[in-house]
Amino acid sequence: MLPAMLFFLVYVVSPILQSIWISFFDWDGFGDKVFIGLGNYVELTEDPLFWTSLKNNILWLVFYMLAVPLGLGVALFLNQQVLGIRAVKSLFFFPFVISQVIVGVVFSWFYDPSYGLLQKALGLFGMGPLPILADETMVTYGIIAAGLWPQIAYTMILYLTGLNNLNPEQIEAARMDGAHGWKMLRHVIIPQLRPATFLAVVVTVIGALRSFDLVATMTGGGPYGSSSVLAFFMYEQAIFNYRMGYGAAIATVLFAIMLIYISFFLWRMLRAERG
Amino acid sequence: MFPTPIQQTSPLTRISYKVALPLSIVLWLLPLFAVLMTSVRSIADINAGNYWGWPKEWMLIENYTAVFTRSNMGRYLFNSVLITVPVMVASVALATLAGFALAKYRFRGRLAIFATFIGGNFVPFQILMIPVRDLTIDLGLYDSVWALIFFHTAFQTGFCTLFMRNFIVDLPDELFESCRLDGASEWHIFSRIVLPLVRPALAALAVLIFTFVWNDYFWALVLVQSDEVRPVTAGISALRGQWLASWQLISAGSIVAALPPVILFFTMQRHFIAGLTLGATKG
Numbered sequence: 001m002l003p004a005m006l007f008f009l010v011y012v013v014s015p016i017l018q019s020i021w022i023s024f025f026d027w028d029g030f031g032d033k034v035f036i037g038l039g040n041y042v043e044l045t046e047d048p049l050f051w052t053s054l055k056n057n058i059l060w061l062v063f064y065m066l067a068v069p070l071g072l073g074v075a076l077f078l079n080q081q082v083l084g085i086r087a088v089k090s091l092f093f094f095p096f097v098i099s100q101v102i103v104g105v106v107f108s109w110f111y112d113p114s115y116g117l118l119q120k121a122l123g124l125f126g127m128g129p130l131p132i133l134a135d136e137t138m139v140t141y142g143i144i145a146a147g148l149w150p151q152i153a154y155t156m157i158l159y160l161t162g163l164n165n166l167n168p169e170q171i172e173a174a175r176m177d178g179a180h181g182w183k184m185l186r187h188v189i190i191p192q193l194r195p196a197t198f199l200a201v202v203v204t205v206i207g208a209l210r211s212f213d214l215v216a217t218m219t220g221g222g223p224y225g226s227s228s229v230l231a232f233f234m235y236e237q238a239i240f241n242y243r244m245g246y247g248a249a250i251a252t253v254l255f256a257i258m259l260i261y262i263s264f265f266l267w268r269m270l271r272a273e274r275g
Numbered sequence: 276m277f278p279t280p281i282q283q284t285s286p287l288t289r290i291s292y293k294v295a296l297p298l299s300i301v302l303w304l305l306p307l308f309a310v311l312m313t314s315v316r317s318i319a320d321i322n323a324g325n326y327w328g329w330p331k332e333w334m335l336i337e338n339y340t341a342v343f344t345r346s347n348m349g350r351y352l353f354n355s356v357l358i359t360v361p362v363m364v365a366s367v368a369l370a371t372l373a374g375f376a377l378a379k380y381r382f383r384g385r386l387a388i389f390a391t392f393i394g395g396n397f398v399p400f401q402i403l404m405i406p407v408r409d410l411t412i413d414l415g416l417y418d419s420v421w422a423l424i425f426f427h428t429a430f431q432t433g434f435c436t437l438f439m440r441n442f443i444v445d446l447p448d449e450l451f452e453s454c455r456l457d458g459a460s461e462w463h464i465f466s467r468i469v470l471p472l473v474r475p476a477l478a479a480l481a482v483l484i485f486t487f488v489w490n491d492y493f494w495a496l497v498l499v500q501s502d503e504v505r506p507v508t509a510g511i512s513a514l515r516g517q518w519l520a521s522w523q524l525i526s527a528g529s530i531v532a533a534l535p536p537v538i539l540f541f542t543m544q545r546h547f548i549a550g551l552t553l554g555a556t557k558g
Contacts, residue, residue, distance in 0.1 A: 011429030015406035
């Protein structure tokens with residue numbers, strides 16, 4: 001166990017503390033560090049890009065959550081025993097296995113204003129081209145939609161497993177009582193799916209806050225930083241602008257947001273552990 | 276079973292379900308079909324704006340060969356393998372030992388250590404970026420495959436330990452007790468009893484880790500920069516800059532890059548899903 005812990009301490013635990021420490025300095029990554037206390041944080045509150053990124057992160061958190069009900073929907077749709085259903089389920093899961101970089105590339109074409117499939121579809125309805133990725137108000141939604149694709153695949157698998165483990169007696173009993181369809185789903189099925197829902201929510205929140213790959217490949221934060229998220233903003237500041245202290249401060253804010261969810265998850269997990 | 280099995284519903288529902296099923300697959304995978312089609316088009320087709328129609332010429336072999344001859348794709352793929360395989364082996368091995376210790380020995384701070392491993396899993400990468408990058412530079416590993424191997428191994432070990440620990444905890448304690456009474460050493464217990472029993476879990480983990488590391492993009496940007504060490508994810512985005520309008524080549528490249536995890540998924544599907552859904556039914 002010792003080597004595992006050691007590795008983890010060096011590469012994961014101590015960097016967290018170091019980053020928080022660095023966030024109190026003005027540092028370009030090469031020269032001397034200058035202690036400026038909360039200076040970086042004060043600057044953040046005055047940085048419009050920070051607020052845009054934060055706002056986009058919240059949009060991600062809210063709209064990414066659609067993956068949970070949509071995943072449940074797809075799982076219900078596919079939870080049948082017909083010929084070839086196993087193959088269908090794996091095809092639906094497919095997007096999750098592919099790298100987000102490739103998902104990003106694919107969706108950039110899909111949205112392409114001159115030739116993209118989306119534009120062709122809109123054209124059928126007589127609507128003009130919609131340059132989603134070049135439009136400041138639509139771009140983040142466009143990227144989130146791309147992110148939902150693999151994420152729905154993930155939550156779907158969680159729900160399919162959950163549906164497999166439902167208690168058949170309870171369902172039969174409810175059926176005897178005349179419950180079906182929507183009523184059955186709400187009062188019998190969803191309560192039984194709680195573990196799956198919990199896990200789906202957790203992985204979706206993490207996914208939303210980690211969103212980096214898609215933003216980096218689809219827009220690079222543009223146009224004019226309008227699709228940036230904290231994860232990307234931090235990377236940009238630290239790597240391109242050589243502002244390590246400032247970057248560390250952004251990372252610390254992101255970490256603090258994530259910490260809320262981590263603590264919640266740990267608390268639940270440890271409670272389950274104690275029985 | 277819920278919803279009601281389709282066999283027990285009215286014929287109309289049954290037929291519409293059978294129609295809806297293939298239709299939904301096509302819609303769901305539409306973006307992928309598009310890439311697949313693009314990857315066999317000729318550049319003339321693309322310049323003419325024929326992105327979604329039937330390809331005028333089939334350039335399957337030409338395009339896919341071009342990916343390997345006109346770019347470093349071969350190198351990128353090789354790098355990805357070079358990085359992914361050792362990480363897979365090392366993190367699973369380390370985590371099995373750690374998971375065994377956490378599951379079956381009672382010692383102080385056990386829960387705290389376990390919590391650290393879990394918590395560490397969810398951390399945003401950005402909070403690790405600057406120190407890990409500095410550490411890598413100090414170790415002289417920056418811009419080498421070792422930079423990525425070390426980091427991923429360390430990080431994935433957290434997830435693997437959590438996973439293995441939960442698996443081993445469910446093994447019956449009596450089994451271990453009776454072995455100890457027979458005078459078996461702890462190492463013996465681990466290698467002769469635990470390892471054979473956790474085989475399925477090991478397979479699940481290995482597949483998952485392969486996919487996670489193969490698809491990583493962030494660390495590939497942060498820890499390496501030259502073509503000689505770049506993995507496929509970073510390679511593809513570099514190619515996009517290089518081949519602006521050659522969509523057919525980028526598509527072909529993307530497909531080549533996506534293939535290894537996809538193949539692994541189809542051959543190891545059961546394990547893969549078992550790994551991802553750990554805890555979806557309890558807790």
